[in-house]
Amino acid sequence: MKPIVEFRKVTKRFGDLVIFEDFDFHVNPGEKVALVGPSGSGKTTVLRILMTLEKIQGGVVTIDGEPLWHEMRNEELVPASEAHLRRMRKNVGMVFQHFNLFPHMSVLRNVTEAPVHVLGLNREEANERALELLNMVGLAEKADAHPAQLSGGQKQRVAIARALAMRPRIMLFDEPTSALDPELVGEVLNVIEQLAQEHDLTMLLVTHEMWFAEEVADRVCFFDHGRIVEEGDPARIFHEPRNPRTQEFLRAVM
Ligand code: ADP
Secondary structure: OOOEEEHHHEEEEOEEEEEEEEEEEEEOOOOEEEOOOOOOOHHHHHHHOOOOOOOOOOOOOOOOOEEEOEEEEEOOEEEOOOOHHHHHOOOEEEOOOOOOOOOOHHHHHHHHHHOOOHOOOOOOHHHHHHHHHHHHHHHHOOOOOOOHHHHHHHHHHHHHHHHOOOOOOOEEEOOOEEEEEOOHHHHHHHHHHHHHOOOOOEEEOOOOOOOHHHHOOOEEEEEEEOOOEEOHHHHHHHOOOOOOOHHHHHHHOO
16 A cells, blocks of 8 residues: 655754654555654654644655655755645644634634635635534534633634644644643544544544553554654554563553
8 A cells, every 4th residue: 555644764853953864654544643652752743744844854755655845955855836835735634732723713713714715615615614524523503602712622622623624634633632631631532533433534643642542543653762663553562562662651651
């Protein structure tokens, strides 16, 4: 099967700090992959590179076989054009730790803004699709509310609906529950789990909820210092880890 996402020999640095060197990673279409491991090991950077929020300094990152960046300029790979990058970005939706909703817009407007302005849907189509998605995340009745009137869990569910409204093929979740009060975690994970049942959608999930990773992921990748030191079936990784770093980390968190 041709991977939908592929990192080949990727180098990523922040100034002198080397995050990835010769980093290889791939995701098959429809696969749900959990990225776990200690803080600072590079998990979020993988998502940010795919979202084109970070550039790389070497190697290749492809989506569906097409590279995000093409040529080196000032020691950084740059895209062929802004138009290319915009087109590539449409494949990918991201849900952040801190929701990032537009505070001055209604919930409905938050979900319809990009489909109208980026995909060129008319308002009516966009509203209809947004209501379906809000219904799916259990928030249709909040369509006219503003983000400030919602709980953290509700805000995160709106953020999920907003990302899905762009019809991405790949959804990235960056610790989607880490900013939530414990009693609100379940409602967000339920929505993500429901999405994971959709076979076409490819999902990459950075999470500290190991039980959840075990439940939804097809594969777990354990990161340590910018390397995947162990990966495989979630039950195997979580219950019979082989790598000493994985063993140590899991002992501390599980
Ligand atoms: P994780 O998601 O596993 O916690 P990250 O991908 O967020 O790790 O970060 C990997 C490393 O990159 C960390 O050491 C972090 O401090 C560093 N880093 C991330 N973003 C930046 C940035 N914008 N500038 C400098 N260093 C950064």
